[in-house]
Amino acid sequence: MILTTTNSIDGKQVTNYLGIIVGTTYTTNYGTKGMSFKDMFNSQKYYKNYESGLNEAKENAFEKLKAQALEKQANAIIGVSIDIEMMSTTGVTMISVVGTAVRVQ
Known part of the structure; x- marks a missing residue:
């Protein structure tokens, strides 16, 4: 499946527009997941763990997006755009x- 942030794909012609699709994931505690109490105070380990958790959640959202596209036979x-919101x-x-979601030739 081709994913692009642009509204066209070089060398391809869009034949059908199948609708807007959304993949959403909610995450909590990715900064401390699987960390020891001592490691929680190591900012380098904390942020590395947090980044890893966010990347995992982002990939999950992309998988949901692709699944919706396949349901529409795209x-x-x-x-494609991504939005990350922290609910404080x-x-x-x-x-x-x-x-x-589109069909291209």
């Missing part, structure tokens, strides 16, 4: 990936 997704009152991070 072979590409154009105009709950500590939850929301990652959403949005795009347009």
Whole structure:
């Protein structure tokens, strides 16, 4: 499946626009997941662990996006954008990936 942030794909012609699709994931505590109490105070380990957790969640959101595209029988997704929102009152991070499912030739 082709994914692109642009609204067209070089060398391909969009034949059908199948609709807007969204993949969303919610994450919590990725900074401390699987860490010892001592490691939580090591900022380098904390941020590395947090980054790893966010990347995992982002990939999960992309997988959901691709699954929706396949349900619509799309072979590409154009105009892909990603939004990461931290909800400060709950500590939850929301990652959403949005795009347009299309068929290309």
